[in-house]
Amino acid sequence: MTLPLIIAFDGPAASGKGTLASVIAQDYALPMLDTGLIYRAVGYQREKRGLTVDNVPELVEIARTLDATGFDNPELRGREAGEWASQVAAIPQVREALKRFQIDFAHQSAGAVLDGRDIGTVIAPDATVKLFVTARPEVRAHRRWLQLVKSAPDLAYEDVLADIRLRDERDSSRSSAPLTMADDAVLLDTTDLGIEAAIEHARRIVRDRRGSK
Numbered sequence: 001m002t003l004p005l006i007i008a009f010d011g012p013a014a015s016g017k018g019t020l021a022s023v024i025a026q027d028y029a030l031p032m033l034d035t036g037l038i039y040r041a042v043g044y045q046r047e048k049r050g051l052t053v054d055n056v057p058e059l060v061e062i063a064r065t066l067d068a069t070g071f072d073n074p075e076l077r078g079r080e081a082g083e084w085a086s087q088v089a090a091i092p093q094v095r096e097a098l099k100r101f102q103i104d105f106a107h108q109s110a111g112a113v114l115d116g117r118d119i120g121t122v123i124a125p126d127a128t129v130k131l132f133v134t135a136r137p138e139v140r141a142h143r144r145w146l147q148l149v150k151s152a153p154d155l156a157y158e159d160v161l162a163d164i165r166l167r168d169e170r171d172s173s174r175s176s177a178p179l180t181m182a183d184d185a186v187l188l189d190t191t192d193l194g195i196e197a198a199i200e201h202a203r204r205i206v207r208d209r210r211g212s213k
């Protein structure tokens with residue numbers, strides 16, 4: 001019997017963890033979950049329904065009844081949705097309402113690849129391999145700016161950098177499941193790595209860690 005292979009990618013915004021997670025998921029033919037999208041969907045619904053972060057029971061209900069059919073909405077990938085996501089992600093009751101689904105996804109029979117902020121620490125502390133993907137804020141902001149400027153030509157790099165810094169600070173300092181590297185995670189700093197080089201590093205880490213278990 002083959003053991004489930006659970007691979008956790010955590011790290012700050014635009015570090016490249018989603019890019020790496022999807023390549024590794026393909027390599028091992030595993031299902032993948034971008035958990036940031038879940039928080040983005042809750043934050044987006046908060047905004048659309050005119051709620052504030054103090055409307056906790058309503059936000060919990062949104063989280064509890066979330067429907068993945070709207071996940072392909074391009075607005076969820078936008079700049080504002082990232083900020084809205086980070087705000088609702090700081091509410092412990094919202095995190096709790098989203099937890100079971102993520103735990104079940106991670107622990108399906110073959111295993112899974114998940115990327116987020118608390119995968120290796122909260123959702124799958126038993127993951128086979130944990131990577132903490134990071135890069136300098138200026139580099140991450142530049143990557144994110146390159147992505148967003150295609151649909152927002154007036155967007156200033158400095159504003160994206162400010163967003164990234166604000167989100168890093170909020171995600172790392174919240175009381176519930178803050179962004180932090182698990183003790184047994186491998187650090188992958190992509191500051192000076194192009195995509196192909198980062199993929200090669202990630203592949204090697206997964207091979208080595210998997211082989212050692």
Ligand SMILES: Nc1ncnc2c1ncn2[C@@H]1O[C@H](COP(=O)(O)OP(=O)(O)OP(=O)(O)O)[C@@H](O)[C@H]1O
Binds near residue numbers: 013014115147193
């Ligand atoms: N090593 C790299 N070098 C240059 N660009 C990269 C690298 N890794 C990823 N990118 C690009 O940076 C952008 C952000 O990458 P990605 O979406 O994988 O980051 P992320 O950490 O998952 O972000 P978020 O958590 O905000 O969803 C994408 O346009 C991606 O193509």
Ligand SMILES: Nc1ccn([C@@H]2O[C@H](COP(=O)(O)O)[C@@H](O)[C@H]2O)c(=O)n1
Binds near residue numbers: 085086117167
């Ligand atoms: N496991 C996670 C994943 C995401 N978040 C929060 O959502 C925001 C958006 O995430 P992206 O990965 O799409 O950038 C992020 O800033 C976090 O606040 C989270 O808390 N836990």
